[in-house]
Amino acid sequence: MKRLRLITAGIAVLASVAAGATLFIYSGWYDIGADDHHTRPVFAILQTLRDRSIRARSQHIGVPSLDEPQMILKGAGQYAAMCTGCHLAPGMADSEIRPGLYPRPPNLSRVRVNPKDAFWAIKHGIKMSAMPAWGASHDDPTIWSMVAFLQKLPDMTPAQYKEIVSRAPPDEDMDMDMGEENGNHRHDVTKD
Numbered sequence: 001m002k003r004l005r006l007i008t009a010g011i012a013v014l015a016s017v018a019a020g021a022t023l024f025i026y027s028g029w030y031d032i033g034a035d036d037h038h039t040r041p042v043f044a045i046l047q048t049l050r051d052r053s054i055r056a057r058s059q060h061i062g063v064p065s066l067d068e069p070q071m072i073l074k075g076a077g078q079y080a081a082m083c084t085g086c087h088l089a090p091g092m093a094d095s096e097i098r099p100g101l102y103p104r105p106p107n108l109s110r111v112r113v114n115p116k117d118a119f120w121a122i123k124h125g126i127k128m129s130a131m132p133a134w135g136a137s138h139d140d141p142t143i144w145s146m147v148a149f150l151q152k153l154p155d156m157t158p159a160q161y162k163e164i165v166s167r168a169p170p171d172e173d174m175d176m177d178m179g180e181e182n183g184n185h186r187h188d189v190t191k192d
Contacts, residue, residue: 054120066144077165086098087105091161101130105131112154123135
């Protein structure tokens with residue numbers, strides 16, 4: 001009898017929590033706008049969830065050698081074309097899009113990222129963060145080239161960054177998409 005009352009009370013509590021959560025979600029009370037930041041506890045929970053999720057999924061990824069000069073060079077071009085708007089480059093204080101992003105993406109010219117975590121995040125993206133899943137349009141070797149470049153980026157000066165990007169090989173697929181015949185080359189993004 002006592003056990004039945006406990007089970008009934010547990011079900012009642014769960015039903016109340018579910019009803020409250022449903023009411024909260026459907027009320028529209030929580031402002032989802034990127035310009036209205038999460039409360040500290042919600043932000044901490046989401047950060048922990050993101051970090052633990054990436055780490056759990058990346059822990060068994062085998063990392064190739066990231067010191068190959070051509071790989072790093074290719075990654076420099078990829079980074080310049082696809083990443084600087086959000087993650088900046090040496091000597092870049094901000095970008096047009098960055099102030100409106102929440103959570104604010106890390107400035108990858110100032111932090112060193114674990115290669116496994118970087119590969120996973122680049123390939124799969126991060127929900128509700130503006131980080132796209134580049135694996136939908138880029139193969140693993142291209143993603144590893146970006147990871148290789150990220151390992152070098154925090155040690156670069158603005159001049160070194162511009163120099164390596166200027167030497168990066170053109171990406172034929174990107175040039176075709178952007179109209180190479182019109183002189184549009186994806187590596188012309190080194191202007192400050």
